[in-house]
Amino acid sequence: MRTIHTDVITKNIREMCIEANLYLADDVKNRILSGKEKEESALGKQILGQLEQNMEIAAQDEIPICQDTGMAIVFMNIGQDVHIEGGPLEDAINEGIRQGYRDGYLRKSVVADPLLRENTKDNTPGIIHYAIVPGESIEITIAPKGFGSENMSRVIMLKPADGEEGVKNAVLETVRLAGPNACPPMVIGVGIGGDFEKCAILAKKALTRNLDTPSPLPHIRKLEEELLDEINKTGIGPGGLGGRITALGLNIETYPTHIAGLPVAVNICCHVNRHVKRIL
Amino acid sequence: MDKHISVPFTNEVVKELHAGDYVYLTGTIYTARDAAHKRMYEAIGRGETLPIDVNNNVIYYLGPTPAREGQVIGSAGPTTSSRMDKYTPTLLDMGLKGMIGKGKRTPQVIEAMKKNTAVYFAAVGGAGALLSKCIKSAEVIAYDDLGTEAIRRLTVEDLPVIVVIDCEGNNLYETATKEYER
Ligand code: SF4
Numbered sequence: 080m081r082t083i084h085t086d087v088i089t090k091n092i093r094e095m096c097i098e099a100n101l102y103l104a105d106d107v108k109n110r111i112l113s114g115k116e117k118e119e120s121a122l123g124k125q126i127l128g129q130l131e132q133n134m135e136i137a138a139q140d141e142i143p144i145c146q147d148t149g150m151a152i153v154f155m156n157i158g159q160d161v162h163i164e165g166g167p168l169e170d171a172i173n174e175g176i177r178q179g180y181r182d183g184y185l186r187k188s189v190v191a192d193p194l195l196r197e198n199t200k201d202n203t204p205g206i207i208h209y210a211i212v213p214g215e216s217i218e219i220t221i222a223p224k225g226f227g228s229e230n231m232s233r234v235i236m237l238k239p240a241d242g243e244e245g246v247k248n249a250v251l252e253t254v255r256l257a258g259p260n261a262c263p264p265m266v267i268g269v270g271i272g273g274d275f276e277k278c279a280i281l282a283k284k285a286l287t288r289n290l291d292t293p294s295p296l297p298h299i300r301k302l303e304e305e306l307l308d309e310i311n312k313t314g315i316g317p318g319g320l321g322g323r324i325t326a327l328g329l330n331i332e333t334y335p336t337h338i339a340g341l342p343v344a345v346n347i348c349c350h351v352n353r354h355v356k357r358i359l
Numbered sequence: 360m361d362k363h364i365s366v367p368f369t370n371e372v373v374k375e376l377h378a379g380d381y382v383y384l385t386g387t388i389y390t391a392r393d394a395a396h397k398r399m400y401e402a403i404g405r406g407e408t409l410p411i412d413v414n415n416n417v418i419y420y421l422g423p424t425p426a427r428e429g430q431v432i433g434s435a436g437p438t439t440s441s442r443m444d445k446y447t448p449t450l451l452d453m454g455l456k457g458m459i460g461k462g463k464r465t466p467q468v469i470e471a472m473k474k475n476t477a478v479y480f481a482a483v484g485g486a487g488a489l490l491s492k493c494i495k496s497a498e499v500i501a502y503d504d505l506g507t508e509a510i511r512r513l514t515v516e517d518l519p520v521i522v523v524i525d526c527e528g529n530n531l532y533e534t535a536t537k538e539y540e541r
Contacts, residue, residue, distance in 0.1 A: 120539060122381075122521070129486050129519075137434075137488040143424050146434040146487040184433055186424040186507050196394070198506055227439040227461070227484065259523075259532050260439045260462035262484030314540035318483055319462070320521060321535025351485045 081158075081215040083359055085165030088217070091357055092175025095221040096151055097183030099353040100143045103134060106290040107266065107352050110327040114264060114317075123322030127264075130317075130350060141184075145351045148185035149223030151176045151205035152283065158214035173203040188226070208280060222287050222354040228265065228347045231257035234279050237341040246271060246343050247306060253345040254310050254326070259319020262349035264327045266290070267310070270344040271299075273334040281332040282346035287354040290328035299331050306331075327352075363517070366457070367415040370476040373456055376522045378529035382480065383517040388459070390421040392438050394508040395501075396446040403449060410501030410510060414454030419482075421459075422507035423491070432497040432513075434487030437461040440479070444468050451475045459520055463532060473528050480520035493518040 103111075111134070115127035137144040153172055157163075165171065180187060180202040189203065190196040212218075233253050237245045250269060257265065270281025293300045307329045316322025327350060336342060360379075364372055366386035376382065389411050391399065399409050420440055424433030440460030447458070448471035456477050461484040464472075472479065482490060496514040503509050523531045 120535075122535075126483050129483050129489055133483075133486040133489040136492065140430075140488065141427065142430070142488040142491055143434040144488060145485045146422060146424050146436050147438065148424060148434075184425045184427050186422065186433070188422075188507070198508075200506065230439065258463065258536070259481070259484075260441060262461065312541040314536040314538065316535070316539055318481060318521070319532055319536070320481070320523075321531075321539045323539060349485050 080160050080162055082162045082164055083217060085163060085168065085171035087359060088168070088171045088219070089175040089178065091219060091359060092153070092172055092221060093178040093182065095219065095355045095357060096176055096179025096185065096223065099221055099223050099355040100148045100183060100185055101137055101141060103144060103351070104354065107327060107350065108134060110290060111264070111350060114324040114327060118317065118322050118324045120316055120322035122320050123317040123324060126317040126320065127324065143185060145225060146186055147188065147225035147227060148180070149225045149353070150189055151202065152222040152224050153205045153207045154220040154222070154284070154287065155207060155209045156212045156218040157209065158216050159211050160215035161217055169207065172207055173205060176203050176205045177201045217359045218356065219359065220287050220354055220356045222283070225349060225351060228257070228261035228349045231261045231347045232282070232345055234275065234342065234344045236275070237343055239339065239341050241341060243302065245341065246302070247309070249343045250306055250345050251309060251313070253347065254315070255313060257347045258315055261347045262351070263315050263319055264317055264324045264350045266327050266348040266350065266352040267329040268346040268348065269329065269331040270346070271331060271333045272336040272342065274336070274340070274342060277334055278342040278344040279346070281334055282344035285330035285332040286346055286348050286352060288330045290330065294331055296333070299333060303329055303331050366417050368456055369415055373476050373478050373526050376478050376525055378522050378525045378531040378534070380522040382520050382522060384417070384520060385516050386514070388417040388419050388513050388515055390419050390511040390513060392420050392422045392508050393442050394505045395510050396443050398502055400446040400449060413450050415456050417457035417459065418450070418455060419459040419513065432491050432494050435491040435494055436487030437482040437484055440464060447471065451477050464524060469524060469528050469530070472524060472526060476526045478522060478526055479524040481523045482518070482520050490518065
């Protein structure tokens with residue numbers, strides 16, 4: 080049994096919110112740079128060059144990479160031998176978000192009620208997914224998510240007979256519909272299986288997986304490669320202004336499902352695919 | 360083709376801009392996004408005058424991050440334009456000449472742009488730190504309570520944008536994508 084104080088959790092989440100919004104992880108960064116070399120469209124190359132410059136300015140002047148600093152998505156993997164003291168965990172997480180968004184000069188983009196729409200002015204609450212796992216540590220992933228791309232995401236309840244072809248069509252159609260709205264080059268997270276909400280969470284999780292770590296399942300790995308290839312043939316390109324580099328990467332997560340179902344979720348993210356992980 | 364133009368501008372300037380042109384804007388523009396559009400639209404409905412004169416002006420769909428000490432503005436890239444589509448034809452009828460955002464527009468907006476000789480530019484989405492460097496002053500002039508969604512007057516210098524839809528209705532999103540489709 081190990082004891083972790085909520086103050087430690089708050090402090091780490093505060094720092095992670097700021098870090099995620101100023102620096103992209105190397106996997107995403109490297110794909111923007113290699114994309115610039117590969118892009119055939121001159122305008123597309125120029126746009127990818129601007130994204131490169133943008134990352135440099137963001138890091139140097141501590142200006143967020145994008146003005147949509149997102150809603151804070153939090154994955155908490157809590158070891159079952161951890162005891163948390165210091166007050167309610169959820170409050171500690173939201174306090175970390177509050178401090179991070181305040182001290183990091185990040186945008187407050189959350190409204191308290193989806194219909195009345197009054198801004199909470201501190202970017203809380205976050206969206207928190209808890210999992211109880213073996214061990215005595217806590218793994219925290221913070222993934223601030225912009226809504227230009229989130230709005231273009233979909234859950235589609237396919238039939239088993241639709242099979243792999245159905246999954247491919249669902250993903251490609253979602254990407255085509257997203258087009259320039261999702262700030263391409265995009266990163267795509269796909270969840271296959273589970274039920275209605277499980278596949279959506281899988282898709283979000285897929286976005287937090289390193290782009291250079293393909294699925295361990297051979298048939299899924301092949302599907303990831305084929306889909307990325309087909310997405311980059313749509314012609315959407317950087318900024319949606321034509322070109323080859325429409326997506327930087329695509330990750331798929333799967334889960335067992337019902338004999339009658341084939342749920343698919345496509346979570347669209349832009350090139351500002353932010354995620355920071357820490358283990359306490 | 361690269362062009363340098365000053366804002367605000369008139370029909371004569373708009374007619375010279377064609378889908379695909381790379382344009383650097385210098386002058387005064389205004390920011391407004393979802394909540395400010397809704398408020399302006401409701402004010403028009405009640406017959407009130409708007410806090411900004413949209414005639415011949417350009418609106419940038421932007422909600423920036425807060426500025427740090429010594430900075431003019433925080434990260435300042437475009438938001439998705441389609442959420443403004445419901446309100447845009449009314450503003451175009453009042454003389455709005457240009458919009459800066461990202462993403463597709465409805466046929467109604469494009470029709471209103473043709474009718475009123477207006478232009479739609481895209482700025483590069485997700486390049487807010489870079490774009491902030493082209494903003495030389497920023498001042499909240501209305502709807503302060505909306506926070507990031509308040510209306511701001513910006514002075515910009517060589518703000519890089521691309522003409523996506525011109526006043527004849529040519530749409531770069533459609534033509535350019537087809538060119539690279541395989
Ligand atoms: S979609 Fe991504 S890059 Fe575009 S504005 Fe939103 S967070 Fe920024």
